[in-house]
Amino acid sequence: MEKRLVKVLKALAELKDLSLGDLLEGICLHAFDGKLPFSEEARRQIAELKRIYGLDLDASASHRMIEGTP
Secondary structure, three states: OOHHHHHHHHHHHHHOOOOHHHHHHHHHHHHHOOOOOOOHHHHHHHHHHHHHHOOOOOHHHHHOOOOOOO
16 A cells, blocks of 8 residues: 555544554445545545645546555
């Protein structure tokens, strides 16, 4: 996973008092049901965390990302 994305996810999990695994599980279960996983307030928090950690990727980036070779 892209390291800035992981930083945002960890920070969000901390804000929500969740483990990273529980946060990811909730995101996936919502996505599988075609539902938004975050409230308006949570999306504002995510936007701020993305700014703090310099995460400039959006959903369209997932189709362009390639796993790096060690």
